Amino acid sequence: MSQQFxxxxxxxxxxxxHNATVEVVDGVISAINDGGDxxxxxxxxxxxxxxxTQVNGGGGALFNFAPTREGLQTMMAAHAQFGTVAMLPTLITDDVGVIAAxxxxxxxxxxxxxxxxxxxxxEGPHLSVPKKGTHEESKIRPISEAEWSVYERADLGIKMVTLAPECVELDDIRRLVSAGVIVCLGHTNASFEQTNAALAAGATGFTHLFNAMSAFTSRAEGVVGAALLADHAWCxxxxxxHHVSAGALKVALRSKPKGKLVLVTDAMSLIGTNDSEFEFFGRxxxxQGDRLNSTTGELxxxxxDMLSAVNNTMEDLGVSFEEAVAMAAEYPAEFINASSLGQLKVGSAASWVQLNEDNTKVLTTVIDGQIIYQQQ
Incomplete structure (x- = not known):
């Protein structure tokens, strides 16, 4: 199918x-030309x-409690309203049966x-209990053969696992990488040395930098220090x-090479709804406003949503609109090796967001040449 935009x-x-005509064939950009009179x-x-690359829910569905095609469709529809064209639906620590479903x-x-x-x-369940955050402690555990049977599947598309390196063997990280899994370090109390060993074993990412990980101090660099020093790793x-102060994020921006900070939402089920609470593992x-807390106190x-993340990044970190967009599109595409996404050029997927002039609203979201969301 051929289209023009x-x-x-x-x-x-x-x-x-400016005044560009984009030609699309079967969902792929085939040409970009100057428009005619x-x-x-x-x-x-x-x-x-x-x-x-980290989204737990949306539209009233939390992936853990709706591990179905319908749950995925609900999440995607909710986030498309805010410019998301691609996601890694994120399952937090849960039972083997939920992981399999x-x-x-x-x-x-x-x-x-x-x-x-x-x-x-x-995201889990192989995490550090002291850094579990809101994850259910009773479900945190080492990797068993039941999980390996999932992680080593070849039909899951792009696979990512967040783990605490002190809670698994280095050979586990190597095995995950050999199975095509992107290994991220998070919810971890690891030392600087343990973290660097995990990176040497093949881990390439850090999940929600600064949050739920051992801090950088004057005599113990921790996971945060290792993350900031690992030029090849994405964060x-x-x-x-709420999660991180602007000052801490500016330190990361100065420390990491350009392209290694990636915007994520870590969104829960309430995005795209007017609801104010939901049940969560017995809690x-x-x-309250745009902050979520468990009744046990944790964030x-x-x-x-991603558009808000882009705007917050511009305002709080002082980066340009173009750089904030790259942090939400080009850099995550590089992180997960989704080469057809992140830019709009010949050969790229026809997946884009049309924003109003001041970036406050998404007018349309297009995935592979098809309008997925259009403002009414």
């Missing part, structure tokens, strides 16, 4: 193009679609090319004004 302002990931151009500005739902979605579903992120950051999570994920 006419854009008043298009940021392709490198530069702005008399062409009607879409208003606002078009940028590469956002990629969320989630994997089956992901495999079905990947096989059918469900719009926006790239694969899966298993997810939650820029919701409740309550929303419990976020009430953050």
């Amino acid at each position: 006419h854009f008043k302002a298009l940021f392709n990931g490198n530069e702005w193009l 008399g062409t009607e151009y879409l208003s606002g500005k078009v940028v590469p679609g956002f990629i969320d 989630a994997a089956d739902a992901i495999a079905s979605a990947v096989a059918d090319q469900e719009p926006g579903i790239l694969g899966v992120h298993f 997810g950051i939650i820029v919701d004004r 409740k999570v309550i929303r 419990a994920g976020s009430h953050l």
Whole structure:
């Protein structure tokens, strides 16, 4: 199928193009040309679609409690309203049966090319109890053969696992990497040395930098210090004004090479709804404004969407709009090796976001040339 789209302002990931015509064949950009006289151009500005590598829920569905195709569709529809064109639905620490059900739902979605579903992120259950955050302590455990049977599946698309390196063997990390899994370090009380050993074994990412990990101090660099010094590793950051201070994020921005900080939402089920609370492993999570707390006190994920993350990053960290967009699109695409996403060029997926002039609203979200969301 051949399509044409006419854009008043298009940021392709490198530069702005004005009055551009994008030709799309079967969901892939085949040409980008200057528009002709008399062409009607879409208003606002078009940028590469956002990629969320840590998203627990949306639209009333939490992946742990809705590990189904319908749950994935609900999550994707909620986040598409805010510019997300691709995600790794994230399952937090849970029973083996839930992990298996989630994997089956992901495999079905990947096989059918469900719009926006790239694969899966298993955040736990192989975590540090002292740094568990809101994860259910009774379900935290070492890797068993039951989990290996999931992690080594070849039908899950892009696979990511967050673990605490002090709670697994280095050979486990090597085995995960050999199975095509992107290994991230998080919810960990590891030492600087243990963290560096995990990186040497093949880990390439850090989950929500600064949060739920051993801190940087004057005599113990901790996981945070290792993350900031590991030039090759990517760090997810939650820029919701609750998880991390702007100053700490600015330190990370100065420390990490350009392209290694990735915006994530860590969003829970309330995104895209007017609900103010939900049940969570025998507790409740309550929303006050845009902050989520468990009734046991901890921050419990976020009430953050990707467009808000982009705007917060501009305002709080002083980066340009273009760089904030890259942190939400190009850099996560590089992190998970999703080479067709993150930029808008010939050969890229026709997956973009049309924003209004002041970046406060998504007008349309397009995935592979198909309009997934359109503002009413």
